[in-house]
Amino acid sequence: MDLPTLKPFFEDKPELLQEILDRYPPNGRRSALMPLMWEVQRAERHIGEARLHEIAEIVGVTVTEAKGVMSFYSTFHEHPVGRFHLQVCRTLSCKLAGGDELYRALVEETGLVSGETDAEGTFSLQNVECLGSCGTGPVLQVNDTYHERVTRTRLAELFAEMRAGREPVPTRERGGDNVSADKAERVDAPDGTSVDAPDGTSVDAPDGTSDEEGGVA
Template structure:
């Protein structure tokens, strides 16, 4: 039960909103963090927490692509396939994943480590091709960079190649006093 483990966090979330239902997506995220995806049991529990019916919770949960109603791999790779990334090679990234990890869109590796999902625009159009893995963005992908990310994740569970606070073009490349116009 989420309530037993996260009572304090749940109370904090509820305190942000004058109407309970607003806490629905934050609580679904909590459930997803706990189990890796949103289980039916957690939806039922959230319904009772928010005084909603289970279908009301399900109705919202099924609308949003980031809420997983099925188990995904330990690392959920989401490659942006929208036009801006496609112009600079996102289809190639998908091909690397197919040849290196052996999975296509919607598939998970046999060991349950990687899942690939093709997604629409993640607002990183100037730094494509890009992908998001779990919470992190990886941008300006090259084959070599992709290999290193996969090796890092497999070995240590994280990679230093993930994006930090975003600025593009990079600040150092910009002469700070350069006038605009």
């Protein structure tokens, strides 16, 4: 992992900085605080002390205030996370789908417990609360990407990819009305009004299989 330098993060990114500041009204400069933190964290996998000073100065708040905001949110990291940040949901619906066992398997596989990063900077493991994937649990978030319905077999595949240094591609798990096969497509009639396809009220059950959808990562 590269050592952070003292060169200000936004020094050579004036356009990006301006674009972020311009999103908000003139009286709302402080709103840029979290977006600036996101930029730093996405690039450096954490928000270091020097970066925090820089951001505080940009938006015009004290470092203590900026630190207060940063520490409030669970997805901002003070220390660098590994190349693969493994976040496993442990809330009720995922628990009912095996979330606890998934976490234990991750502990065994990585030798880490929640909150730790390995010495090589490859994996970080973190227990997180509900990721909003309750119908497709258990869910494992790797960096920005959700991997849903992670079975024991699927987990082994994910680790094979990650250990080979590749970002695993998710299978887009679907369920309920997210399955396109039984979707009532509305088509435009010649007179411009909308009509429903004849099978519009089909409620045939989806079979729970997943659509492969690459490129989500």
